[in-house]
Amino acid sequence: MTENSLQEGEVGWTQIADLEPDLRSINVRFAVTQKGSIRQFRSKSTGRFHEVCDITVADDTGSARMTLWNEDICGVSSNESYELLGGYVRLYDECMILSKGRSGLIRNSQSEIKLPKKKPDMSRPFAWKPERKRRRSARGRSFQGRPGREAKGYCSRKSF
Numbered sequence: 001m002t003e004n005s006l007q008e009g010e011v012g013w014t015q016i017a018d019l020e021p022d023l024r025s026i027n028v029r030f031a032v033t034q035k036g037s038i039r040q041f042r043s044k045s046t047g048r049f050h051e052v053c054d055i056t057v058a059d060d061t062g063s064a065r066m067t068l069w070n071e072d073i074c075g076v077s078s079n080e081s082y083e084l085l086g087g088y089v090r091l092y093d094e095c096m097i098l099s100k101g102r103s104g105l106i107r108n109s110q111s112e113i114k115l116p117k118k119k120p121d122m123s124r125p126f127a128w129k130p131e132r133k134r135r136r137s138a139r140g141r142s143f144q145g146r147p148g149r150e151a152k153g154y155c156s157r158k159s160f
Contacts, residue, residue: 026087028098029109030066031115032078
């Protein structure tokens with residue numbers, strides 16, 4: 001994906017809070033809030049050395065974790081705004097991680113991104129799942145399914 005093939009008018013931007021697992025070819029504007037340490041390892045199949053770094057990215061809706069590889073690490077610095085074109089979201093240990101991929105592109109952004117003080121962290125486990133509402137009756141039931149003390153007119157065990 002080249003920069004010339006993407007015109008500003010044809011790019012649809014995705015907010016970080018709207019990310020879901022297994023999304024492909026997404027475009028995200030973000031600011032780098034934190035850059036982790038660079039780790040180096042050797043590939044078992046090729047024997048080459050590679051570098052990997054985890055960064056925390058955020059926009060005005062939330063924050064997420066992103067993984068950078070090799071040349072992309074030097075091109076990104078903290079407290080700067082960037083655009084990810086053609087990225088994807090993967091799931092690891094029930095945590096969403098944003099990645100550039102081989103066909104993706106990270107470029108500097110001219111738009112200023114305002115970071116709120118309180119924002120949801122989409123990289124937390126199950127943060128992307130909607131919160132389920134518990135279905136409980138107002139009157140308790142015993143383990144056998146029969147009505148409990150309150151249904152019979154007595155006070156509950158812990159109310160006295």
